[in-house]
Amino acid sequence: MEPLWTIEQVSEFLNIPVETLRYWRKKKTGPKAARMGRCLRYHPQHVLAWFKECGGEVA
Template sequence: MPARSDPRAILRGGLPDRYLTPDDVSELLDVPVETLYQWRKKRTGPPGFRVGKHTRYDPADLYDWIAEQKRNDISQAA
């Protein structure tokens, strides 16, 4: 009998189909977790939200934020 994959781990657009932790986002962006917290404090990083005392990131919001960073980078290079 084949093993069932975890439905929360199904990839959509290259990102997990579950809310992401700061460690997840840190690994995906290859930046330190502390950088994420600084970006959050300055409101310059990907939008996150609180679940109790925990910060979480919606993969769709992260994808949109990355796309915006790409657009800004391209427009500044022109």
């Protein structure tokens, strides 16, 4: 199993602010995340799939 990404790692990968990810999560429009206690964790494949759905290309 791949290691899960933190919100900071997803922010860095997408080159967007952490607050944008939080806003998208609140609006249910961003990549799927799971809450583990007080922390959010993202599965890399979910982030990549969401990115592709938005028209992004992975180099």
